[in-house]
Amino acid sequence: MNSISSIENLTDDMLSHLSRLVKHNSVQGPALADKPFGEGPAAALGEALCIADEMGFSTVNMENYCGYAEMGEGQDIIGIVAHLDVVPAGDGWDTDPFTLTRKEGRVYGRGVSDDKGAIIAALYAMKLLRDSGQPIRKRIRLLMGCNEESGSECMKYYVQHGEPITTGFTPDGYFPGIHGEKGLCSMTAYSKNTHILSMNGGFVTNAVCSHCVTEVPLTCVDPVKLEAAFAKTPLVSSSVTVLKDRLHIEAQGTAAHASTPDLGVNAAAYTMWALKEAGMQDDFVDFYLSHLGTDCDGAGIGCKFADDYGALTFNNGIVETKDGTIRCTIDIRFPVTLTAEKLKAMATPHLEDAQGRIEIQHIVEPLFYPEDSPLVQDLYRAYVEVTGDTSHKPMVIGGGTYAKSIPGIIAFGCEFPDTDNHIHDVNESLDIHEFQMQTAIYLKALQNMLAE
Numbered sequence: 001m002n003s004i005s006s007i008e009n010l011t012d013d014m015l016s017h018l019s020r021l022v023k024h025n026s027v028q029g030p031a032l033a034d035k036p037f038g039e040g041p042a043a044a045l046g047e048a049l050c051i052a053d054e055m056g057f058s059t060v061n062m063e064n065y066c067g068y069a070e071m072g073e074g075q076d077i078i079g080i081v082a083h084l085d086v087v088p089a090g091d092g093w094d095t096d097p098f099t100l101t102r103k104e105g106r107v108y109g110r111g112v113s114d115d116k117g118a119i120i121a122a123l124y125a126m127k128l129l130r131d132s133g134q135p136i137r138k139r140i141r142l143l144m145g146c147n148e149e150s151g152s153e154c155m156k157y158y159v160q161h162g163e164p165i166t167t168g169f170t171p172d173g174y175f176p177g178i179h180g181e182k183g184l185c186s187m188t189a190y191s192k193n194t195h196i197l198s199m200n201g202g203f204v205t206n207a208v209c210s211h212c213v214t215e216v217p218l219t220c221v222d223p224v225k226l227e228a229a230f231a232k233t234p235l236v237s238s239s240v241t242v243l244k245d246r247l248h249i250e251a252q253g254t255a256a257h258a259s260t261p262d263l264g265v266n267a268a269a270y271t272m273w274a275l276k277e278a279g280m281q282d283d284f285v286d287f288y289l290s291h292l293g294t295d296c297d298g299a300g301i302g303c304k305f306a307d308d309y310g311a312l313t314f315n316n317g318i319v320e321t322k323d324g325t326i327r328c329t330i331d332i333r334f335p336v337t338l339t340a341e342k343l344k345a346m347a348t349p350h351l352e353d354a355q356g357r358i359e360i361q362h363i364v365e366p367l368f369y370p371e372d373s374p375l376v377q378d379l380y381r382a383y384v385e386v387t388g389d390t391s392h393k394p395m396v397i398g399g400g401t402y403a404k405s406i407p408g409i410i411a412f413g414c415e416f417p418d419t420d421n422h423i424h425d426v427n428e429s430l431d432i433h434e435f436q437m438q439t440a441i442y443l444k445a446l447q448n449m450l451a452e
């Protein structure tokens with residue numbers, strides 16, 4: 001069977017089905033009695049199940065948390081785990097974000113790439129597989145969640161109430177597949193005794209603190225020495241203003257994602273560094289520099305570690321002062337071959353001394369399938385067979401995908417290497433040829449997984 005030519009013949013149908021999903025603004029809304037994520041996600045789920053039903057698949061709605069379309073038979077379930085909710089459209093679109101619009105080989109609309117297009121590609125891959133007459137001795141379940149963008153409560157519900165997925169993928173990442181996702185650990189550092197009057201900076205835990213405002217008593221540090229110290233930092237800018245009895249300090253660094261903190265310049269960390277360099281004697285300045293520091297490697301809490309797939313990263317995102325205590329958020333991405341237990345054992349002896357303390361908030365285990373595991377190989381072979389591209393390989397990332405929310409799967413597509421579909425941005429779009437390729441790749445992937 002030449003799947004690409006069959007898919008070309010089906011493309012108009014695929015796009016009209018996609019337009020039925022795009023027309024629902026499925027941003028999370030206020031919870032209703034039987035719609036945990038509000039009207040929009042439930043309407044999109046209803047539409048998707050209706051399309052799947054029209055295409056001849058059996059469908060189940062799991063209380064509007066998620067739903068699935070299924071075919072095949074047997075105990076094992078090959079899962080394709082996608083999502084129907086979207087992020088807000090935002091202003092500045094060239095077309096109506098909720099009307100699928102076709103222009104020069106692309107279609108535009110919120111969710112066409114993330115992740116409604118993937119749902120249609122998966123449904124048509126299932127249809128082509130069924131129509132081929134090949135025996136299907138496993139169940140193939142397209143599981144559609146309604147809350148990926150706001151906490152993945154949909155998959156928590158499925159894991160509690162649904163049958164386990166044996167193996168599979170989520171088309172909510174990149175080709176040619178993500179075989180590892182680093183573990184996540186969040187911590188908070190607290191001052192015990194400090195002369196710092198206030199220190200506030202950063203907006204989110206998962207980005208480098210790029211701007212920080214600090215006030216210290218004039219008696220603690222010489223402003224001239226402090227300015228000289230700031231001049232030695234990589235900060236974009238800084239200012240030291242003498243007020244009546246205090247110094248008002250502003251520092252501007254560079255933002256970066258918490259998974260790549262070395263690409264940023266942390267305004268809080270370099271403020272601490274400059275205070276120390278200028279001669280300030282302070283417990284929390286010392287604690288910050290010895291435990292958090294300006295390097296982003298976790299060495300200060302005994303966690304410096306790297307494996308073949310990358311190093312542990314350490315990021316201070318937010319600094320706040322409340323009732324005289326300074327509080328700093330810490331976002332750690334730890335290598336795929338470490339475990340939460342090992343990380344805890346490495347960190348615990350270093351988390352408290354007389355000058356400050358750090359609390360572990362939350363740890364998420366890494367996700368890792370070796371490159372030579374059947375799942376990674378089945379998916380990668382499908383990608384290579386359809387695209388001919390062998391230069392890109394399955395990857396390990398520091399961020400997390402939908403794959404982390406349910407056991408047994410990895411992220412595979414649907415964005416191709418070197419393409420930018422403006423996911424989460426205005427003018428989100430999808431190349432129609434790539435949409436066809438996604439479908440062909442998912443068909444091959446299902447065939448490869450069925451053969452296991």
Ligand SMILES: [Zn+2]
Pocket residue numbers: 083114115148172
């Ligand atoms: Zn997504």
